Amino acid sequence: MASSNDNLAVINALDTARTQWYHITAIVIAGMGFFTDAYDLFCISTVSKLLGRLYYFDPTTGKTGQLPTIVNNMVVGVALVGTLSGQLVFGWLGDKLGRKKVYGITLILMVTCAIFSGISFGSTAKSVIGCLCFFRFWLGFGIGGDYPLSATIMCEYANKKTRGAFIAAVFAMQGVGIIFAGLVSMILSKIFLGRFPAKSFDEEPILSTPPQADFLWRIVLMVGAFPAALTYHWRMKMPETGRYTALVQGNAKQAAMDMGRVLEIEIEEEQDKVLQFKAANEYPLLSNEFYKRHGVHLIGTMSTWFLLDIAFYSQNLTQKDIYPAMGLVKQANEVNAIEEVFENSRAMFIVALFGTFPGYWFTVVFIENLGRFTIQLLGFFMMSVFMLVMGIKYEYLKDHKWLFALLYGLTFFFANFGPNSTTFVFPAELFPTRVRSTCHALSAAAGKAGAMIGAFVVQSYTLDERVPKIKHALMVLAFTNMLGFCCTFLLPETKGRSLEEISGEDGGQDERYVTVKPPALVKEIARKKMRRG
Numbered sequence: 001m002a003s004s005n006d007n008l009a010v011i012n013a014l015d016t017a018r019t020q021w022y023h024i025t026a027i028v029i030a031g032m033g034f035f036t037d038a039y040d041l042f043c044i045s046t047v048s049k050l051l052g053r054l055y056y057f058d059p060t061t062g063k064t065g066q067l068p069t070i071v072n073n074m075v076v077g078v079a080l081v082g083t084l085s086g087q088l089v090f091g092w093l094g095d096k097l098g099r100k101k102v103y104g105i106t107l108i109l110m111v112t113c114a115i116f117s118g119i120s121f122g123s124t125a126k127s128v129i130g131c132l133c134f135f136r137f138w139l140g141f142g143i144g145g146d147y148p149l150s151a152t153i154m155c156e157y158a159n160k161k162t163r164g165a166f167i168a169a170v171f172a173m174q175g176v177g178i179i180f181a182g183l184v185s186m187i188l189s190k191i192f193l194g195r196f197p198a199k200s201f202d203e204e205p206i207l208s209t210p211p212q213a214d215f216l217w218r219i220v221l222m223v224g225a226f227p228a229a230l231t232y233h234w235r236m237k238m239p240e241t242g243r244y245t246a247l248v249q250g251n252a253k254q255a256a257m258d259m260g261r262v263l264e265i266e267i268e269e270e271q272d273k274v275l276q277f278k279a280a281n282e283y284p285l286l287s288n289e290f291y292k293r294h295g296v297h298l299i300g301t302m303s304t305w306f307l308l309d310i311a312f313y314s315q316n317l318t319q320k321d322i323y324p325a326m327g328l329v330k331q332a333n334e335v336n337a338i339e340e341v342f343e344n345s346r347a348m349f350i351v352a353l354f355g356t357f358p359g360y361w362f363t364v365v366f367i368e369n370l371g372r373f374t375i376q377l378l379g380f381f382m383m384s385v386f387m388l389v390m391g392i393k394y395e396y397l398k399d400h401k402w403l404f405a406l407l408y409g410l411t412f413f414f415a416n417f418g419p420n421s422t423t424f425v426f427p428a429e430l431f432p433t434r435v436r437s438t439c440h441a442l443s444a445a446a447g448k449a450g451a452m453i454g455a456f457v458v459q460s461y462t463l464d465e466r467v468p469k470i471k472h473a474l475m476v477l478a479f480t481n482m483l484g485f486c487c488t489f490l491l492p493e494t495k496g497r498s499l500e501e502i503s504g505e506d507g508g509q510d511e512r513y514v515t516v517k518p519p520a521l522v523k524e525i526a527r528k529k530m531r532r533g
Helices: 009-016 021-042 044-055 069-096 099-119 125-157 163-195 213-222 225-237 242-248 252-263 271-280 288-317 319-326 337-370 372-392 394-398 401-416 419-430 433-462 467-490 499-503 518-532
Strands: none
Touching (some): 021 225, 044 069, 044 125, 044 163, 125 419, 125 433, 163 213, 163 337, 213 337, 242 271, 252 271, 288 372, 288 467, 337 401, 337 419, 372 401, 372 419, 372 467, 401 419, 419 433
């Protein structure tokens, strides 16, 4: 391992900096993106049943309007397809063009598409839903870019003692976004109930969905544009990260100036040393060198995130179907359309407030003491236990709804005080600077592939609310969590170490994979570069 004296001055300054205002600013700026991401992704669950009442109601059938399974899956899941695509594109661009250059584009997409999702127009149900799906795909595309860029920027700004807590704090804003999605839907539906009273479906099917309800879902979706718009100016004022400027662009002077201004200290330029670091770490992602150093790590981050998101998004996106089965909300024919939104939103808000939200912040508090590895193992194991219990004892728990709600909430708690947070932290820390954003994007995209399984497969499996299907789905999800537990052993602990030490960029951590001793390798590559120059 290289000593701190052998490391670059700009990196030493970042690693040893005391926690100060710029850290808090970076957490807020990056965190507001995740607040918006979560709101936009999960608010659709509060209003998707309303879309069925509005656009698929047929009074001749004597049933409440319900989105067909394939339509429901598209409405809920299309943003996840866009997110996966956006992660790959923006993750790659973040390494090629720089983190800052593409950071603002993601917000512009999120703001624009959130507004147009609410405006979705058309003269038929098919055209309105089609328009909604189109804009939610591009909304997801912008959200996808936020994952690797926010993680990478926060990671490269942070000091090594509190880096995990800072990255987890950015991601914890997702919990606030989920709470806000339930709260906004709950408040707006309550306002609409007061202004536009409606009958229950059994009393008067046609009057159970007042025409004004069409504005409700549109407003809920458009609210997501505001928090993203508020942070655009501050994102554009952030300088490029010092690590990217120095280790990828090779510009020691600019890195020292930018980070010196941020940290309010003088930093030595060390241009020759920067070129040596850069020369020793220019192996591409698709190379034997990367495979030897980080192939197992990439498999570990991708597999654990993939398995986690199957369970996590299945839980979140199927809440509207599980709540009636649990008895936490009334059945569709007992309430009107707006009351149904209110009840689902209230249940989502309560579960998020007492189950989801605390888990994120437990991770922030304990990640530097317990470590990423331990927290991820604990989370996967406990999620598996609680889901298995709910699956095996489903018939009993269905008659004891508060016990069911407690177990259900605990799965959310340990998802977030566990792998939902740590799978975001690990890929930001494990990989070299020049491919960090891309590797995080690949890991996150694997997660969204799992989320799509949750949206398109598990949700279809539970959509009709028949007991055997929900029961079996919970047991399958318990098994996927145990697979995630096993795959966690592919990952090393990263707490308390410099990013360059973890990734081997300083010539230390991955020495066992290199046939030439790192200092000699650095000098040899630098000499060859100078000769070619």
